[in-house]
Amino acid sequence: MKPVIVHVVQHLKPGGIESFALEFQRAAQPFFDVHIISLEKQNVKCYWNNIDGFKAFIHMLDKKPGWQANIFTQLKQFFIKVKPMYVHTHHIGPLIYGGIGARLANVPHIIHTEHDAWHLADFKPRLLQKLIVTLVRPIYVADANFVAEQVNRLMPSLNPVVITNGIDTNKFKPSTVNKQQLLKQAGLPTELKFIGCAARLESVKAHDVLINAMHNLPSNIGLLLAGTGSLKAQIAQQIIDLHLEKRVFFLGHVEDMTTFYPLIDVFCLSSNNEGLPLSPMEAQACGVPVVLTDVGGCKEAVCSKTGLVVQPNNPALLSQALLSSLNQKNTLSPRVFIENKRSIDKMISQYVSLTQADLRWKLC
Structure with a gap:
């Protein structure tokens, strides 16, 4: 049995966070079972190709605008079923639902990656995030030094770890065609x-x-x-x-x-x-x-x-x-x-090492 990682995102429409989760899933799959949970429901094949081999690992909830208590329950039950080594959340909505769901399911580790801290400049979102972080206690990551500096200025108690985004150089490479x-x-x-x-x-x-x-x-x-x-x-x-x-x-x-x-x-x-x-x-x-x-x-x-x-x-x-x-x-x-400096293998190893201090995964 492979170790399990679960990413929680708001949706799977085209964007940087969504690309991050899908590329992480594809690159890590030889070593981990990587699930992606989208809080919002959509036809993912309208936006992304080459996901047929990952259908069993992509899950769509049906969150509507506003708060939905049943989302916490659905996530808790899913985490209990798959027993992830860690749950990885992206942005404030997934942090709230995925983070609390993971705590209710006694998931040993939660990682939250901040991809852009501009939303923390407003007092209400910053207060909400501070409350959720206090409740969920995730390992807090910034995907760039710039983002870490923003977080440290606005929420200095967090002191995020910096793990820069990585690219799959086996997939993205120079073309051999003229x-x-x-x-x-x-x-x-x-x-x-x-x-x-x-x-x-x-x-x-x-x-x-x-x-x-x-x-x-x-x-x-x-x-x-x-x-x-x-x-x-x-x-x-x-x-x-x-x-x-x-x-x-x-x-x-x-x-x-x-x-x-x-x-x-x-x-x-x-x-x-x-x-x-x-x-x-x-x-x-x-x-x-x-x-x-x-x-x-x-x-x-x-x-x-x-x-x-x-x-x-x-x-x-x-x-x-x-x-x-x-x-x-x-x-x-x-x-x-x-x-x-920016390979996806290095990025995955850095994330895994946050929760498995004694584990040295060789990604090649």
């Missing part, structure tokens, strides 16, 4: 160099800044946008206004991101707010350099020898950095940084 061939297969212009951005089409991701930066770049440079969101029409209108229709392409929701990164020459996030973003680390594992804005933990996600970090909300600086990255003759690959 880029021109891949672009042709995707129906994209082969004469353009491409910047790529994978992010929700929402204001926090500041796509308008990236589109304005594109307007400053030469005509042989294009942009691929992966993701969906409420601002698609607004972004599309900006593209038309700047006469970029032949250089900017919406790809929508990309189920398999390993097909996206080989199409691009540089990856960019122009965000106004981030925790420790996964997508630029995935890109670097594929050998693609990145340009990010200096928000949240972005600096910790960038290979300092191949990537660039610029001031947010500054299209002129962003376009300069993108052009510099596209023209660089650097023989170094950002993949080395991911392999040495």
